Amino acid sequence: MTLLSSTVPTEGRRVGWIDRRLKAAETGAGTRRWYGGLLVGVTAIALWWLVALVTRAPSMLLPTPLKVAQAFWESVTSHGSRDGLLGSYLWVHLWNSFRRVLEGLGLGVLVGIPLGLALGLVRAVDWAFGPILEFIRALPPLGYYPLLILWFGIGDTSKIWLLFLASFAPIAVATAAGVAGVRNERVNAVLVLGAGRFEMVRLVVLPSVAGDIMTGIRLSSSFAWTTIVAAETVNGLPGLGGLAWASQKELRADIAILSIIVIGLVAVASDGLLRALERRVAPWKGRA
Amino acid sequence: MTQPVADLVLDQVGHTYRTAGAPPVEALAPTSLTISAGEFVALVGHSGCGKSTLLEIVAGLRPPTTGRVLLGGAEIVGPGRRRGVVFQQSSSLLPWRTVAGNVALGPEIQKVPAAERAALVARELERVGLAEFADRKVYELSGGMQQRTQIARALAADPDVLLLDEPFSALDTFTRELLQEELRRIWKETGKTVLFVTHSVEEATLLATRVVLFSPRPGRVISDERIDFTRRDVSLKELRADPAVVAFAAALREAIGDLTADVAPGVTKHRHRLRGRP
Ligand SMILES: Nc1ncnc2c1ncn2[C@@H]1O[C@H](COP(=O)(O)OP(=O)(O)OP(=O)(O)O)[C@@H](O)[C@H]1O
Ligand SMILES: [Mg+2]
Numbered sequence: 001m002t003l004l005s006s007t008v009p010t011e012g013r014r015v016g017w018i019d020r021r022l023k024a025a026e027t028g029a030g031t032r033r034w035y036g037g038l039l040v041g042v043t044a045i046a047l048w049w050l051v052a053l054v055t056r057a058p059s060m061l062l063p064t065p066l067k068v069a070q071a072f073w074e075s076v077t078s079h080g081s082r083d084g085l086l087g088s089y090l091w092v093h094l095w096n097s098f099r100r101v102l103e104g105l106g107l108g109v110l111v112g113i114p115l116g117l118a119l120g121l122v123r124a125v126d127w128a129f130g131p132i133l134e135f136i137r138a139l140p141p142l143g144y145y146p147l148l149i150l151w152f153g154i155g156d157t158s159k160i161w162l163l164f165l166a167s168f169a170p171i172a173v174a175t176a177a178g179v180a181g182v183r184n185e186r187v188n189a190v191l192v193l194g195a196g197r198f199e200m201v202r203l204v205v206l207p208s209v210a211g212d213i214m215t216g217i218r219l220s221s222s223f224a225w226t227t228i229v230a231a232e233t234v235n236g237l238p239g240l241g242g243l244a245w246a247s248q249k250e251l252r253a254d255i256a257i258l259s260i261i262v263i264g265l266v267a268v269a270s271d272g273l274l275r276a277l278e279r280r281v282a283p284w285k286g287r288a
Numbered sequence: 289m290t291q292p293v294a295d296l297v298l299d300q301v302g303h304t305y306r307t308a309g310a311p312p313v314e315a316l317a318p319t320s321l322t323i324s325a326g327e328f329v330a331l332v333g334h335s336g337c338g339k340s341t342l343l344e345i346v347a348g349l350r351p352p353t354t355g356r357v358l359l360g361g362a363e364i365v366g367p368g369r370r371r372g373v374v375f376q377q378s379s380s381l382l383p384w385r386t387v388a389g390n391v392a393l394g395p396e397i398q399k400v401p402a403a404e405r406a407a408l409v410a411r412e413l414e415r416v417g418l419a420e421f422a423d424r425k426v427y428e429l430s431g432g433m434q435q436r437t438q439i440a441r442a443l444a445a446d447p448d449v450l451l452l453d454e455p456f457s458a459l460d461t462f463t464r465e466l467l468q469e470e471l472r473r474i475w476k477e478t479g480k481t482v483l484f485v486t487h488s489v490e491e492a493t494l495l496a497t498r499v500v501l502f503s504p505r506p507g508r509v510i511s512d513e514r515i516d517f518t519r520r521d522v523s524l525k526e527l528r529a530d531p532a533v534v535a536f537a538a539a540l541r542e543a544i545g546d547l548t549a550d551v552a553p554g555v556t557k558h559r560h561r562l563r564g565r566p
Contacts, residue, residue: 189441193397204382
């Protein structure tokens with residue numbers, strides 16, 4: 001067989017991209033492999049190290065990976081009177097940011113989903129709130145952050161308000177888009193079985209848009225992470241953003257880099273979690 | 289199964305599509321038909337003559353632009369569970385539900401208690417030969433099995449009238465013949481009124497007790513024939529070979545074929561020819 005195929009010319013061509021998609025649809029698994037990212041990550045660290053060594057940059061500006069690793073160690077240990085970095089362990093910084101994101105995003109989900117459903121299902125709501133929502137979505141959250149600080153102070157309340165305002169609009173818009181994409185024949189199918197409008201929403205609309213809602217939450221989650229880090233520059237300690245921001249006053253580039261890496265890892269991890277959820281609520285996407 | 293008693297009356301039902309920026313399209317000329325309970329009516333005619341439009345109107349999914357439809361004397365104003373629909377596209381099945389979950393929709397909506405519902409679903413799945421696929425996802429089924437699921441779903445809601453829009457058109461000959469036999473058996477078992485749109489003159493001849501032929505757009509009834517081949521106590525396979533069946537199907541095909549060339553004179557001619565056959 002191998003002998004034969006090596007002598008026979010080939011006909012037709014395969015396109016790997018669609019092959020992988022079909023395979024993924026069949027097995028229900030994602031197609032991306034983690035070790036590609038690891039390889040590139042390790043290479044990047046090696047390069048960084050090389051540049052730091054070759055240029056002999058002062059570690060205040062460009063620390064070596066080793067210095068950052070030391071900063072990490074510092075952040076999880078106690079040194080006499082001071083715990084971790086800037087008075088808190090790394091996990092305290094992390095937890096504070098995480099909690100703020102969770103609270104803001106949670107409120108965003110609670111408001112965004114019903115609002116998105118109403119926008120998609122009720123013409124009057126779309127007429128009244130559709131344009132305003134587009135407006136809010138277009139605003140950069142840090143633009144109205146000063147106002148929130150004026151109204152709610154520099155504590156957590158203004159930060160959570162900020163995250164809420166930043167996250168509910170994308171969720172509402174994604175939900176409304178999902179409602180617009182509900183297939184007519186599926187709605188008709190339950191109507192001819194005697195469903196009323198609320199049953200129609202429960203039986204067809206909600207399951208149809210579950211995947212779109214998850215997509216919206218994923219979007220909002222990454223948006224929330226970038227926003228919170230910036231927001232924590234104002235009275236954000238303990239918090240990852242506060243940590244990154246304070247490093248500049250202390251002339252500690254290693255802390256800045258450590259914070260960036262932790263923020264990135266957390267954002268990737270939460271996206272991975274949400275992505276798994278997304279697949280879970282709509283395993284039929286792309287197959288039916 | 290309760291015996292349906294409701295007649296379906298189409299009273300000057302017509303439909304004109306009005307799309308912005310385009311001239312209005314009269315899909316269906318005002319049409320009157322009375323369909324008695326228990327009849328199996330096949331609607332045949334050229335592509336685009338308004339058959340699906342008519343079915344959607346009867347289903348209550350599309351309001352007619354003229355006339356009205358009455359079921360058992362009540363005017364149809366919207367979709368409801370007395371008229372079950374088997375859609376042409378199996379994408380009307382809910383992919384997040386299993387086969388059994390889809391069939392259970394009707395009883396669920398009617399708030400049938402869980403135990404009774406399970407028995408009902410099992411019975412309908414048994415009827416269409418899908419008992420062992422109850423727990424499969426619908427997208428894991430073949431096209432023929434998906435259409436059977438749709439039929440089971442419609443039957444589980446126990447409608448008086450079953451509306452089918454070319455339900456077998458996407459299937460291969462073998463599967464199609466199998467499902468034709470099944471539909472015929474189900475109709476005989478349940479005694480439901482059936483309104484069946486098809487492109488196949490053979491299918492219409494084999495299954496229906498009445499064949500309604502539509503003119504090209506705007507659709508109007510140009511022949512309305514009662515036949516009774518399907519009531520004979522023989523299999524569809526034997527029926528297919530029956531000379532009378534073959535002759536009727538051939539006449540029907542000819543009647544449809546001639547319509548393209550010239551509608552008006554054809555009407556009387558083919559009426560006559562079709563009448564003479566069965
Ligand atoms: N949504 C619509 N908007 C505008 N015109 C439409 C629409 N749906 C159908 N039509 C027109 O109405 C006519 C009848 O359509 P219909 O789908 O009822 O035909 P049909 O008899 O079912 O055809 P087929 O046998 O091909 O399924 C067609 O000529 C079509 O162009
Ligand atoms: Mg049609």
